[in-house]
Amino acid sequence: MKVLVYGAGVLGSLLSARLYEAGHDVSLLARGERLAALRQYGVQLAEEDSPAVRRVPVPVVENPAGGYDLIAVLVRTHQVDAVLESLAGLGGDVLFLLNWAGGAEPLGTVIGHERVLLGFPAAGGTMDGDVVRHRAAHVMTRRVAMPVGEPDGSTTPRLERIVRAFRTAGINAKAEPRMDAWLKTHAAFEVPLGQAVHAAGGPVALAGDPDAVRGMLHLMRENLAALPAPPVPRGFVVLRTLPEGTLVALLRRFLRSATAVHSGLSDSSPAAAAELDRLAEQMRAWVRAGGR
Secondary structure (H helix, E strand, O other), X not given: OEEEEEOOOHHHHHHHHHHHHOOOEEEEEOOHHHHHHHHHHOEEEEEOOOOOOEEEOOOEEOOOOOOOOEEEEOOOHHHHXXXXXXXXXXXXXXXXXXXXXXXOHHHHXXXXXXXXXXXXXXXXXXXXXXXXXXXXHHOOOOXXXXXXXXXXXXXXXXXXXXXXXXXXXXOOEEEOOOHHHHHHHHHHHHHHHHHHHHHHOOHHHHHOOHHHHHHHHHHHHHHHHOOOOOOOOHHHHHHHHOOHHHHHHHHHHHHHOHHHHOOHHHOOOHHHHHHHHHHHHHHHHHHHOOOO
């Protein structure tokens, strides 16, 4: 499969390295200083605090030529509009692996509805200079599978082909029949969480303020109540059903955990704030429209 990975950050670097090592014809799109570093060193990977750095010689491009079977887009939510314009002139199916609560319609309007697939990357890590640092269990192989789906929920040959290609590359992918609902459920949880963490000054600081955690939980519940069907994944239903005191205690424990501290929750960069603002905007628009 000929693949263009659009986005050379943590997630795009991890995905492209996995697919390249599995024998796929992969190109990684990058620009500026990131492009120069990738051309010189390849994708550099290291496990957490390990001094050992592994280099994967993924081909890198600045101006893609087209002719791809699949374009995997891994950028921040607020960057999608700019990306769409550049994708309009490239052929191939386009899999958006990102935070997105805006539905498939605005994506398809620009690049063609028949090209769009939705998904969410099940991986995490940080950039240490030009080195991607990740947990060994988080190179897209976590127990929680990476969901990928058609906007209309159908099972198509291309979806099966993509899932199969990812799995053969060691990426724990699965076909998700309610991918749009999955993304909206995730946003219903993530937007209040991200906003509360940012206001508190970090996940640990938020954990120390039970009233703020309680307020965050109320917003999560309001968002989830706007969903027209049970949340996807169904595990989020506990945010509706468990007693408030129990949930506040569980959320405070999570906020103090290594997972929360070393995840994107601690990212206070302008880019992270812009992404959260765009996702919140999409969520508000969707709730105002009555969940349609």
